[in-house]
Amino acid sequence: MKYSADEIIEVVRMLSEEDLDIRSVTLSMNTLTLISDDVNKTLEKFNSLNPILEKFSYSVDKVSEKYGIKIVTKRVAVSPVQYFLEVLAESDGIKIGEKLEELAEKNGIDYISGYSAFADRGFTKGSLSVINTLAEVMNSTRRLTGMINAASTFSGLNSDAIKKFVDQIFSMKPEASSRVSILSNVPPDSPFVPSAHHGIGMPDMMINVAVSGPGVIENAIKRSSPSSLEELHDVIKRSAFKISRLGELIGKAVSKEIGVPFGSVDLSLAPSPKVGDSVAGIIEAMGIEKIGGHGSLSALAILMDAIKKGGSMATSHVGGLSSAFIPVSEDSIMAERALEGYVDFFTLLALSSVCNSGIDMVGVSKKQGKDKVIGLIMDVLSLGITLNKILGVRVIPVDSEPGTVIDLGGLLGKVVVMRLKDVSVERFTSLNGFIPNTIKRLEAG
């Protein structure tokens, strides 16, 4: 036979037992041609997207059925709404948000992303309007997502954007705040929400793909029980290659089916709350009894490097965040370790220094005060601009006390409300303005 029985069984096991699937196929599209200074005209123009969205939705289902590969979500990324609001009233943002929601719902799109703005150095009318309407828009939608890029290696870190963002998320329902994030150095081609948006320099349309297969790597480590760090690295690299190849296959197939260029595969390992689909499970399979223990950072660094080396062999179209996500609620073992106290905010910050995720899907108690959340975001984004990395924060402010759990269901999972360090940082966080771009900026010229 062309393939040995072992090769076939290896693939079948990954797909049928180890939850290897495609987390998302994302159609990224330029929507700037729909801009008008009359909001009614803009809303009308948005209707012209229906045929392509319908075709996209149909094509993803067709490819999934043909190959026998599960595609968990269909997503659409649009040009940042900021650009629309440069020439419209702030309140028109809400109408555009509702229109995007309607388009997604009508065409069977799970998430539509791009209620977003860039404010890394300062505000424009458009970026300010997006931030000021975030809570109202997210509270009235379910499929719309957005991000604020509040820091970049090139421009510095805008603390005023962070403060306004925190004001907004404190007014959101928990589920709504799971659909917004604040980032440094957001990539232009992310297939993941909320960071997905149609970025600058991209072609009119493209297909970006996100894979999910932490279980494959965890099981590969357990089966091979490596005796040296080189062996461990090699086992992960080989599995990462295979996982990313599946992303490349499906991305190219959807691209061909719909007649839109293939954009990129995000090499990130995305966990889900299902048992056996956990990034923390990989770290623990590597020999750290509970993630958060000393050595976790080193283990994650090995995992990240091996994923990138294996993944870069699998596809020439690398994009998005290409990391190992360490969300707390979306990873059952992370959530458990957070509840047990092995993972706290400083553990997550430390882990963020070797991956491109940040503080993701963690509950914070509103009772602890906004200053601490602002400080936390400043910490993560400062890491981003100091290390020249993509990093973000997605926290869920809730009324309950630290140590409690809010169940958001589905892929979002159980949100653990983690205790912020009980130290007032208000005198620091109340300083206005931006943190100047760091010396890293000068590496580019």
Added chain:
Amino acid sequence: MENAIVVVVGADKPGIVAGISSKLAEENVNIVDISQTVLRGIFAMIMLVDISKSKVPLSELRKELQQKGKELNVEVLVYHEEVFKYMERI
């Protein structure tokens, strides 16, 4: 030639090969190669089949084979060959 891989997992008993291959023949799908192994400690039959002259698309064939599998009390998994080519070959 366009191929698919059919994996049948279940206790080995008379009638399984006949049941699956007759369904394949019915849809004009030719068996190119066949081998057997063990998956999850259970007997597994692997077939490489040519679907280029199939009367039905692969998604439909998968449904029919899985229905047949239910009757025979075995699990049937069907994937396009490209999946294996991409993941097992550079």
